[in-house]
Amino acid sequence: MNRREFLQAGTASAGLALSSAGYHAAWGSTAQETRRVGLIGTGWYGKCDLFRLIQVAPVEVVSLCDVDRKMLAEAAAMVASRQASKKTPRTYADYRELLKEKDLDLVLIATPDHWHALPMIAAVAAGADVYVQKPISVDVTEGQAMLAAARRHRRVVQVGTQRRSTPHLIEARDRIIREGKLGKVGLVEVYCYYHMRARENPPDTNPPETLDWEMWTGPAPMRPYNALVHPRRWRSFLEYGNGIMGDMCIHMLDMVRWMLGLGWPQRISSTGGILVDKKSKANIPDTQTATFDFCDLTVVWQHRTWGDPPDPNYPWGATFYGDKGTLKASVMSYDYIPTGKGQPLHKDVKYELEEYPEDKTEKDLERHVAPAIRVHMKDFLSAVASRGRPVADIEEGYTSTTSCILANLALQLGRTLTWDHQAGKVVGDDEANRLLTRPYRQPWIHPGPGNG
Numbered sequence: 001m002n003r004r005e006f007l008q009a010g011t012a013s014a015g016l017a018l019s020s021a022g023y024h025a026a027w028g029s030t031a032q033e034t035r036r037v038g039l040i041g042t043g044w045y046g047k048c049d050l051f052r053l054i055q056v057a058p059v060e061v062v063s064l065c066d067v068d069r070k071m072l073a074e075a076a077a078m079v080a081s082r083q084a085s086k087k088t089p090r091t092y093a094d095y096r097e098l099l100k101e102k103d104l105d106l107v108l109i110a111t112p113d114h115w116h117a118l119p120m121i122a123a124v125a126a127g128a129d130v131y132v133q134k135p136i137s138v139d140v141t142e143g144q145a146m147l148a149a150a151r152r153h154r155r156v157v158q159v160g161t162q163r164r165s166t167p168h169l170i171e172a173r174d175r176i177i178r179e180g181k182l183g184k185v186g187l188v189e190v191y192c193y194y195h196m197r198a199r200e201n202p203p204d205t206n207p208p209e210t211l212d213w214e215m216w217t218g219p220a221p222m223r224p225y226n227a228l229v230h231p232r233r234w235r236s237f238l239e240y241g242n243g244i245m246g247d248m249c250i251h252m253l254d255m256v257r258w259m260l261g262l263g264w265p266q267r268i269s270s271t272g273g274i275l276v277d278k279k280s281k282a283n284i285p286d287t288q289t290a291t292f293d294f295c296d297l298t299v300v301w302q303h304r305t306w307g308d309p310p311d312p313n314y315p316w317g318a319t320f321y322g323d324k325g326t327l328k329a330s331v332m333s334y335d336y337i338p339t340g341k342g343q344p345l346h347k348d349v350k351y352e353l354e355e356y357p358e359d360k361t362e363k364d365l366e367r368h369v370a371p372a373i374r375v376h377m378k379d380f381l382s383a384v385a386s387r388g389r390p391v392a393d394i395e396e397g398y399t400s401t402t403s404c405i406l407a408n409l410a411l412q413l414g415r416t417l418t419w420d421h422q423a424g425k426v427v428g429d430d431e432a433n434r435l436l437t438r439p440y441r442q443p444w445i446h447p448g449p450g451n452g
Contacts, residue, residue: 033058034059035060036103037059037104037106037107038104038107039075039108039110040108040119041111042110043110044232045160046110047075047078048362048369048373049108049131050108051358053108053377054079054083055358055374056381057378060083061079061089062087063098063101064089066091067212067215067216068208068211068231069210070208070211071231072093099128102126107129108132112216114138114220116132116135116138116146117143117146117447118219118444120132120146121149121447124150124155125149129155129380130150130157131159132146132397134250135241135397135401135405136394136397136398138220138405139405139435139438139448140406141437141448141449142438142448143398143401143405145448146394146447147398149447154387156380156384156390157390158380158392159392161392162376162392163252163331163372164255164258166349167349167371168333172334173258176325176327177259177320177327181324181327181338182321182322182323182326183324185320185322186298187299188260188297188318189299189301189319190299190318190319191309191319192248192249192252196305197280197282197286198228198236199282200228200280201279201280202226202227204224206225211230213225220240228281235247236280237284242404243284244285244288245270245303245404245407246404248316249290249301252301252316253292253400255318257396257400262294262297263421264421265293266295266419267417268293268410269410269415269417270289270407270410271289272288272289272411276305276306277305287303287304287305288302292403292407311328313332314330316331323339324338325337325342331368331372333346333349356370412435413431413435415429
């Protein structure tokens with residue numbers, strides 16, 4: 001992998017020819033062919049994604065992988081009860097062993113963020129098309145390597161930024177923005193006010209007997225096991241992700257980019273830190289503001305894990321300010337408020353509980369998000385069949401992920417960063433460019449330039 005190869009990959013033609021390499025099972029040219037599926041990461045969202053795929057396509061789930069064997073066994077039993085064949089999938093503790101079987105068409109990756117890059121690159125190298133959760137990476141050069149690998153191996157890669165497939169948000173884009181009801185949009189505020197940062201400070205302990213903590217940690221820095229980390233709250237630690245910026249901002253920033261047809265921000269700045277909750281073991285900011293400068297449009301992010309939201313109906317969302325009106329958009333609804341006279345418009349999320357009754361009883365399912373995941377999976381399958389680009393193609397995921405990582409770096413460095421997309425680096429800032437690659441813990445090898 002080198003920078004030239006990455007840049008060539010980023011500007012490759014839109015068509016994706018079916019690779020002659022790889023091992024995937026033979027299939028036809030329609031989105032309804034039965035495809036063999038593997039899931040890497042069988043926790044909360046891995047199962048949410050997989051079960052939505054089962055709902056919309058005649059797939060056969062043949063392989064599951066997780067470093068927690070209790071979680072893995074539970075997922076295998078659930079898959080057997082949900083898929084048409086009633087077969088129990090094979091189980092693996094190491095994603096490399098799963099990929100050696102050479103019989104998967106699709107691979108879903110829903111590991112913690114620090115484990116996205118290596119499995120995704122290995123999966124496309126082996127010939128599978130991939131659905132990978134957001135953010136695609138924990139550092140910028142991981143993302144560059146992932147994009148280059150997808151293009152080099154001519155694989156379809158869909159990123160789990162499913163706001164692009166949320167039915168009421170598609171309507172808001174088409175009915176409000178594209179019809180010009182907002183007029184000129186000069187400012188968008190994106191925000192999250194959920195109290196989602198861990199507040200506790202439990203002691204470190206030995207890991208559960210069913211968890212391979214060494215493998216779970218993988219390329220990340222080794223920390224003592226703590227109950228806050230596994231299985232759900234690892235996002236509170238910068239060793240494994242990019243905090244609320246990398247978890248929640250990427251969704252809304254990506255949504256704004258998609259709705260308005262935006263590319264890269266040219267300048268990014270950020271302020272904040274741990275300003276209120278200083279007692280928790282969590283090390284991510286509890287307060288952060290970031291500004292993404294798109295030249296004639298500014299997008300401003302804010303999160304607080306304390307206090308109340310300005311609008312309790314929109315605790316996580318985006319507000320588009322135009323000279324003809326304002327649009328508020330979230331996973332739950334949208335509201336259009338015209339300037340002066342005019343008819344306000346409102347739309348709530350549509351649940352699909354009668355169409356998909358499994359949603360009623362599935363543990364931990366975000367029922368309001370399930371319809372969007374289903375549409376996102378259908379779009380992924382359509383791109384797999386056509387060999388085209390999905391709505392949340394890996395390049396879009398790289399753009400949104402990198403923008404959020406740069407905001408964190410701007411906060412860390414205390415200065416505005418100017419991004420050169422063509423060069424893949426920060427302009428005139430050697431210190432910032434050194435931070436585009438996180439060190440990997442041995443024996444894992446970073447996939448960035450010069451390493452692969």
